[in-house]
Amino acid sequence: MPLSRVTWISLLGLVVAGSAVAQSASDEIAKYRAMLADGNPAELVEGQGEALWTTKRGPKQATLEACDLGKGPGVVAGAYAELPRYFKDTGKVMDAEARLVHCMVTLQGFERADIVRKPFSEQGERATDMEALAAYVSAASRDMKINLPQQHAEEKAAYARGKQAFFYRAGPYDFSCASCHGKNDQRIRLQDLPNLQQAAAARGAFASWPAYRVSQGAVRTMQWRMADCFRQQRFPQLEYNSQAAIDLITYLGVNAKGGTMAAPGLKR
Numbered sequence: 001m002p003l004s005r006v007t008w009i010s011l012l013g014l015v016v017a018g019s020a021v022a023q024s025a026s027d028e029i030a031k032y033r034a035m036l037a038d039g040n041p042a043e044l045v046e047g048q049g050e051a052l053w054t055t056k057r058g059p060k061q062a063t064l065e066a067c068d069l070g071k072g073p074g075v076v077a078g079a080y081a082e083l084p085r086y087f088k089d090t091g092k093v094m095d096a097e098a099r100l101v102h103c104m105v106t107l108q109g110f111e112r113a114d115i116v117r118k119p120f121s122e123q124g125e126r127a128t129d130m131e132a133l134a135a136y137v138s139a140a141s142r143d144m145k146i147n148l149p150q151q152h153a154e155e156k157a158a159y160a161r162g163k164q165a166f167f168y169r170a171g172p173y174d175f176s177c178a179s180c181h182g183k184n185d186q187r188i189r190l191q192d193l194p195n196l197q198q199a200a201a202a203r204g205a206f207a208s209w210p211a212y213r214v215s216q217g218a219v220r221t222m223q224w225r226m227a228d229c230f231r232q233q234r235f236p237q238l239e240y241n242s243q244a245a246i247d248l249i250t251y252l253g254v255n256a257k258g259g260t261m262a263a264p265g266l267k268r
Contacts, residue, residue: 042135042212042264045127045219049136052129058108067103069096069137080141081261084250086152093158095249097223098241100133116240120224123216134210134221138263145260146206148253155250162251165244166196175233177248191268196252203259206252211265219264222249 053064053076069079070087084095090102097119104110119130127135150156169176177196180186186193194201209222220228226245230238238245 040212040264040266041217042139042210042219042266045132045135045212046139046264047136048127049132049134052133053136058104058110060107060109062108064100064103064107064133066107067100069099076137076140078141078144080138080263081144081146082148084155084158084246084253085149086154091154093152093154093246093250095222095246096137097130097134097221098246100130100137101241104129119240120220120227121218123218125218127219131210131219131221135219135264138210138261141261142263143260145258146203146253146256148250148257150254158247158250159254161243162247162249165248166251171234173234175235177229177233179233180229196255199255199258202252202255206256207259207262208265208267210263211267213267215268220267 053067056063066073068074068087068089069076070082070085071077071079080096083099084093086093087099087102092098094102101112101115104115105112115130119128121128121131148155150159166177167182169179176182180193181196181201184195184198186195194205196202196205206222209225210219212218213220223240223245226248227238227240230236
């Protein structure tokens with residue numbers, strides 16, 4: 001049966017009202033974040049990371065000050081804004097977290113299995129070494145332009161695999177990353193879902209991770225973000241420093257080229 005004129009007007013009113021409520025919610029969330037932004041608790045974790053960078057530790061009793069994050073041994077400023085990238089000494093594309101693990105193993109003598117066993121803290125716990133180091137390294141790129149290199153064949157391959165993974169549908173709900181982040185004007189509950197294929201949205205996302213999650217009271221890294229997206233899609237657990245994680249970060253980072261780093265950010 002065709003809908004009456006009154007019914008159509010009523011439905012239109014509901015749509016308009018719903019849109020207004022959604023916009024109001026987004027505005028209030030933005031205000032909430034702005035209020036919290038002054039004095040980001042991540043600054044304390046940055047300090048913890050700086051101490052880890054300069055302290056002699058591990059079986060070799062060495063610091064991380066000779067770690068090459070892509071701009072030369074010991075150079076931290078601007079490095080995060082250009083990661084992931086290809087490293088000749090490993091023959092791999094590595095993001096910041098994978099490279100930090102590599103340096104802790106090669107320079108300080110830690111066992112890789114011990115480092116990656118628990119890279120993320122539980123709620124209420126002190127930040128892990130990886131969270132602290134990621135906060136410190138990312139902060140050293142604050143206000144710098146995102147510029148992931150794409151000259152090497154492996155860098156291009158990582159981007160291509162990341163794009164494929166972004167659109168890959170699987171799991172019990174037949175989800176992909178693009179299910180949430182491949183269209184404009186989508187949300188889950190009150191949370192806006194940015195379209196990460198668009199440069200502006202990708203820049204905003206990449207530039208703000210690692211970030212302090214207020215709801216969890218912890219600094220969370222980019223690899224944590226990827227793993228949590230997998231969890232929400234009901235995918236198998238994403239292995240820390242896996243190729244899939246690094247490829248997805250590469251895809252996002254290349255899409256974000258030209259953005260300005262603002263990490264560690266602040267999330268709800």
